[in-house]
Structure formats: C-alpha cells, structure tokens
Amino acid sequence: xxxxxxxxxxxxxxxxxxxxxxxxxxxxxxxxxxxxxxxxxxxxxxxxxxxxxxxxxxxxxxxxxxxxxxxxxxxxxxxxxxxxxxxxxxxxxxxxxxxxxxxxxxxxxxxxxxxxxxxxxxxxxxxxxxxxxxxxxxxxxxxxxxxxxxxxxxxxxxxxxxxxxxxxxxxxxxxxxxxxxxxxxxxxxxxxxxxxxxxxxxxxxxxxxxxxxxxxxxxxxxxxxxxxxxxxxxxxxxxxxxxxxxxxxxxxxxxxxxxxxxxxxxxxxxxxxxxxxxxxxxxxxxxxxxxxxxxxxxxxxxxxxxxxxxxxxxxxxxxxxxxxxxxxxxxxxxxxxxxxxxxxxxxxxxxxxxxxxxxxxxxxxxxxxxxxxxxxxxxxxxxxxxxxxxxxxxxxxxxxxxxxxxxxxxxxxxxxxxxxxxxxxxxxxxxxxxxxxxxxxxxxxxxxxxxxxxxxxxxxxxxxxxxxxxxxxxxxxxxxxxxxxxxxxxxxxxxxxxxxxxxxxxxxxxxxxxxxxxxxxxxxxxxxxxxxxxxxxxxxxxxxxxxxxx
RNA sequence: CGGGACGUAGCUCAGCCUGGUAGAGCGCUGCCUUUGGGAGGCAGAAGCCGCGAGUUCGAAUCUCGCCGUCCCGACCA
Numbered sequence: 001x002x003x004x005x006x007x008x009x010x011x012x013x014x015x016x017x018x019x020x021x022x023x024x025x026x027x028x029x030x031x032x033x034x035x036x037x038x039x040x041x042x043x044x045x046x047x048x049x050x051x052x053x054x055x056x057x058x059x060x061x062x063x064x065x066x067x068x069x070x071x072x073x074x075x076x077x078x079x080x081x082x083x084x085x086x087x088x089x090x091x092x093x094x095x096x097x098x099x100x101x102x103x104x105x106x107x108x109x110x111x112x113x114x115x116x117x118x119x120x121x122x123x124x125x126x127x128x129x130x131x132x133x134x135x136x137x138x139x140x141x142x143x144x145x146x147x148x149x150x151x152x153x154x155x156x157x158x159x160x161x162x163x164x165x166x167x168x169x170x171x172x173x174x175x176x177x178x179x180x181x182x183x184x185x186x187x188x189x190x191x192x193x194x195x196x197x198x199x200x201x202x203x204x205x206x207x208x209x210x211x212x213x214x215x216x217x218x219x220x221x222x223x224x225x226x227x228x229x230x231x232x233x234x235x236x237x238x239x240x241x242x243x244x245x246x247x248x249x250x251x252x253x254x255x256x257x258x259x260x261x262x263x264x265x266x267x268x269x270x271x272x273x274x275x276x277x278x279x280x281x282x283x284x285x286x287x288x289x290x291x292x293x294x295x296x297x298x299x300x301x302x303x304x305x306x307x308x309x310x311x312x313x314x315x316x317x318x319x320x321x322x323x324x325x326x327x328x329x330x331x332x333x334x335x336x337x338x339x340x341x342x343x344x345x346x347x348x349x350x351x352x353x354x355x356x357x358x359x360x361x362x363x364x365x366x367x368x369x370x371x372x373x374x375x376x377x378x379x380x381x382x383x384x385x386x387x388x389x390x391x392x393x394x395x396x397x398x399x400x401x402x403x404x405x406x407x408x409x410x411x412x413x414x415x416x417x418x419x420x421x422x423x424x425x426x427x428x429x430x431x432x433x434x435x436x437x438x439x440x441x442x443x444x445x446x447x448x449x450x451x452x453x454x455x456x457x458x459x460x461x462x463x464x465x466x467x468x469x470x471x472x473x474x475x476x477x478x479x480x481x482x483x484x485x486x487x488x489x490x491x492x493x494x495x496x497x498x499x500x501x502x503x504x505x506x507x508x509x510x511x512x513x514x515x516x517x518x519x520x521x522x523x524x525x526x527x528x529x530x531x532x533x534x535x536x537x538x539x540x541x542x543x544x545x546x547x548x549x550x
Numbered sequence: 551c552g553g554g555a556c557g558u559a560g561c562u563c564a565g566c567c568u569g570g571u572a573g574a575g576c577g578c579u580g581c582c583u584u585u586g587g588g589a590g591g592c593a594g595a596a597g598c599c600g601c602g603a604g605u606u607c608g609a610a611u612c613u614c615g616c617c618g619u620c621c622c623g624a625c626c627a
Binding site: 011013014015016017018019020021036038039087090091092093105106108136138139140142147214468470471472498499500501502503504505506508517519520521522529 | 551556560561562563576577584585586587588589618619620621622623624625626627
C-alpha cells in the first residue's frame with residue numbers, strides 16, 4: 001500500500017525530550033513512534049504501532065510453528081486466584097481499589113485456572129499463549145520502553161505429563177525464541193538466569209546487548225561463555241601474596257576500615273586481603289560471607305548458596321556476634337557459619353581480627369578457620385573465562401525474553417490435576433515463557449542506529465520504502481509509489497510540502513530500510529535514486545529494481 | 551522506600567540569587583522569496599510560570615506543603 005505522509009500523523013521532533021537517557025528512548029520519541037503518558041506509560045503512535053505489530057506477528061508465527069495455540073485472557077483478574085498461589089502480596093501488583101481484583105502482571109494464575117479443564121494425559125501436552133497487557137508497578141520506570149509499568153507481553157504456558165515433557169516444551173521454546181530474535185534482527189544471548197531463592201527449576205534469559213538496560217551480559221571473546229552478571233562465574237587474576245606465615249599474626253590497624261586503606265598501610269596487594277560481610281538469616285542467626293578484598297559480594301549468589309533469605313546484619317548484631325566493629329571482622333574465631341568465595345581456597349590472606357582496630361596476617365582457610373566454599377563474588381573487568389581463559393566483555397543488556405520451568409508450583413496450588421496412564425492423579429508439569437514485544441523494539445533501535453536516526457531491521461520497519469517526492473516530480477513520485485506498491489511494498493510517500501533537506505532528515509530519523517528519491521535529477525532518465533539506510537549505499541535504478549537493493 | 555535534580559509556549563531552555571506582572575531558539579499560522587540535506591524575509595497566534603497555602607502593597611521569583619518527571623541506590627514476580 002501507499003501511505004501519504006501529508007495525511008498521516010508523523011510527529012517527528014528535532015530535539016530529544018530532556019528526560020531521555022537511552023538512545024532508543026530518544027530516537028523512538030524523536031522519530032514519532034511513541035509518546036509518554038506518565039512514568040512508564042507509553043502510547044504507540046500509528047507509526048510505532050506498525051513496528052510493534054510486525055514484531056508481534058513474528059512472535060506469533062514462531063509460536064504457532066511449535067504448535068502453540070493463541071488465546072486471549074483478561075488483564076483484570078480475581079485477587080482470589082493470586083491468594084491461592086501465594087502471590088497476592090507481590091509489591092508490583094496493581095490493585096483495583098474498590099473490588100477484589102487486580103491487574104495481572106503475568107498470567108500463570110489465569111492459564112493454570114483454565115488448565116483445570118485438562119483431565120487426562122491424552123490431552124497433554126498443551127501449549128497456550130496470548131499477547132496481553134501486563135501491569136507492573138515498577139518502583140522506577142526508566143529508559144523509554146525498557147522498563148515500564150504497562151506493556152504487551154507474549155506469554156505462553158506449557159502443560160506436560162512429566163519432566164521429560166516439560167524439557168521438550170522448554171527446548172522448543174528456546175529454539176523458537178532464537179528464531180524470533182534472529183528474524184527481528186537483534187543480537188541476543190541465551191544465558192542461564194538467576195534461579196533465585198525459589199531455586200531448582202531451570203530458567204533461561206535472552207539478553208540483547210545494548211547501550212541501556214537493567215542487565216549486564218558477560219561474554220567471552222572466544223564465544224564459549226555468556227552469562228548474566230548476577231550468575232556469571234569468572235576467574236580473577238591471582239593475588240601477589242606476601243611471605244607465608246606459620247600462624248596468623250595480629251597487627252594493629254587503628255582506624256583502618258577499608259580495604260584500600262588496609263592494603264596501603266600494610267603495603268600489600270588488595271587481592272591478598274579478605275573482606276567480611278555478615279548476614280542475618282530469617283531465623284536470626286548470623287553467617288559470615290567472605291570475599292577477596294578487591295572483590296564485591298554478589299548477594300544473589302550468596303542467598304542461593306545459603307538456600308535461604310538473609311539481609312546484611314545490623315551493627316548491633318555484628319557487635320554481638322563478633323565482639324568487634326565492622327571493618328575489623330574476620331573468620332578466625334567466629335562461631336557461626338562462614339561462606340567463603342572460591343578465590344579464598346588457596347593462599348594466605350589478611351583478615352579482620354574480630355578485635356576493633358586489629359587485623360590478622362597469614363590467615364589460611366582450613367588451617368585457621370572452617371568455611372563452606374562457593375562462588376559468591378561479582379565478576380569484573382579483567383577477569384578471564386572459566387572455560388578457556390579468554391578475555392571477558394561486560395555489556396549492559398535488555399532482557400527481551402525469559403523462559404522458566406515452573407514444575408508443579410502453580411498446578412499444585414490451583415489444583416490443575418490430570419489422570420495419568422497409570423490411573424494416578426498427578427499435577428500438570430508447567431513451564432512459562434515470556435517476551436516483551438516493546439523491548440524487542442527498544443533493543444532493535446539500541447542495536448541499529450546512527451547519529452541521524454534509526455536503522456530499522458527490515459522485519460520491524462513500519463514501512464518498507466520511504467519515497468521522497470521532491471518539488472517538481474510529484475507525478476513521477478506517485479507513479480513510482482504505485483509501482484512499488486504493486487510489487488508488494490508498503491510505501492511511505494513523503495508528499496508533504498517541505499524542503500528536500502527536511503524530508504531527508506525525517507527519512508534518516510524514521511529509518512526505513514530503503515529510501516527512494518524522485519526529483520528533477522531523476523526525471524530525465526525515468527530512474528530513481530535509492531539509498532540503503534543501513535549501508536548508506538546510493539544507487540540509481542529503475543523503479544522495478546528497487547526491491548533488489550539492499 | 552532512601553539520596554539528588556528538575557517542573558516557565560507544542561519541543562529545548564533563559565528569567566528566580568537581588569520580588570514590580572513573561573522571554574529566546576526551534577516548531578505552528580499567513581504572505582513573499584527559495585527549492586537534491588532541517589534556507590531567508592515580513593507579519594502573527596500561542597503560557598493557571600505544576601497545584602495549594604503563606605509572607606508582601608505586589609510572587610514565575612521568597613517560605614511551607616502536595617503532585618509530577620528524571621537520575622543514583624534498594625527492589626525486579
């Protein structure tokens with residue numbers, strides 16, 4: 001079809017909104033794809049909605065291809081369902097004020113509710129999905145479309161007889177997701193996701209590296225490792241240890257409470273020190289997390305290692321448990337459990353003496369204290385790959401998809417049972433799989449733009465061709481637009497009464513893959529000028545050949 | 551929820567310190583000129599200065615409260 005710019009709403013802006021930070025935020029607003037209504041609340045303009053629908057359709061096709069069936073479930077949900085699964089207390093839930101209803105932030109409850117109609121193993125497996133608005137009261141929306149309070153998600157739910165079936169459903173989704181993101185033209189990495197305190201079940205995140213985002217993606221230069229920073233393992237450099245001591249030796253370090261100050265005072269490598277971080281578990285017991293002095297503790301890893309919820313201990317709790325102030329704490333003589341990072345297995349480190357103003361030199365795990373070892377540090381720049389020793393790269397990334405093995409958590413809670421072949425009633429084994437459609441749009445822009453504007457991947461561009469009609473060539477431009485339309489292209493015909501420069505600038509900003517210019521220069525030979533937005537390549541061709549460009 | 555910043559025309563901002571009743575650029579409307587990279591001229595329209603109290607003869611400006619938005623942190627099913 002041909003779409004006339006003169007009759008469309010194309011609100012391009014010269015300036016980016018002052019509060020925009022992320023590139024995708026700036027460009028999507030400037031190019032007229034989205035407008036903000038409130039914090040984390042966005043309207044898609046006709047232009048933006050076309051791109052959104054393109055992404056949606058790709059997701060739909062790939063879901064259908066693995067046998068998933070499209071539904072539509074309501075946004076408003078009885079709160080009762082959420083009480084049954086124990087999720088009614090989630091802080092991000094929006095509640096309806098005068099009714100016992102809430103806005104779904106995902107649809108496990110609803111689809112499990114429907115799965116109660118599945119009664120026999122003969123009806124399994126099933127895979128259901130829908131595109132539906134999710135409401136999440138994010139504490140801090142940010143980055144345009146990256147972190148919002150309302151968004152359309154494709155969420156699907158698989159229902160299987162057993163773990164093997166779930167695994168097959170999970171792998172099918174994993175493959176479908178790779179195809180989806182590839183078709184959308186965005187680079188993504190499937191990484192092991194944080195399993196959290198709930199633990200156990202497998203969970204994979206799809207991260208799209210970009211200039212903005214909530215996640216940090218760690219990848220190896222040799223391509224054999226990719227992980228979310230929160231769960232990534234990495235090898236730090238080896239410390240330069242001082243001379244070995246036969247036993248820990250106390251040394252006065254008055255007023256020295258930071259690792260930097262300690263390392264300077266003792267003239268040693270900060271990596272040859274240890275840092276003690278006391279945590280209090282829910283039952284009130286204090287445990288000691290121990291990492292190397294130059295490292296940071298990854299709380300999520302610590303909690304996973306503890307298998308329990310915990311919080312940093314208060315100063316009072318610390319004094320009671322250690323008899324010393326924070327800054328002089330260490331594992332030697334501590335009566336509780338010590339969880340030490342793997343980097344502390346070998347070597348002698350300086351540690352707090354549990355006596356305010358004193359440290360111990362030559363502290364050695366196993367000899368001077370007992371500890372449970374685990375990976376509880378945050379990897380950082382300069383670390384090496386655990387698989388091959390290659391250099392690691394750290395990039396911020398957008399989480400565009402997330403797939404979970406749920407098991408029977410929801411089917412148990414809501415009573416979604418089936419009768420198996422052996423005549424026994426069993427809970428349905430479930431998985432859930434989400435894609436944030438608008439995040440695909442944001443990631444595509446983050447990964448495909450230049451200083452002039454967006455460079456849409458072909459599959460997500462709102463139109464195929466931006467046809468710039470210059471003064472004096474209006475008729476020829478119309479003819480060219482019609483011909484391209486007959487050839488199957490969606491053509492944005494810029495027939496506005498503007499100067500050439502403004503039209504070109506808008507074309508660059510909106511970023512359709514091909515720009516066709518018809519003007520006086522092209523009148524004589526009946527050809528048109530074609531520029532590929534991605535490569536910048538210019539060509540003069542017959543209209544019929546436009547489709548072969550780029 | 552803690553820390554910080556900002557709310558003045560459609561957009562980007564100045565004015566606020568030192569109170570005297572509102573400005574610029576871009577955009578918008580009309581006319582002229584121009585016409586392959588946001589050109590120029592002339593004439594215009596457009597603001598509950600976030601909201602509410604207070605101080606004052608007088609508040610965009612000072613004080614207090616509230617609301618909104620953004621950034622850092624906490625949180626992230």
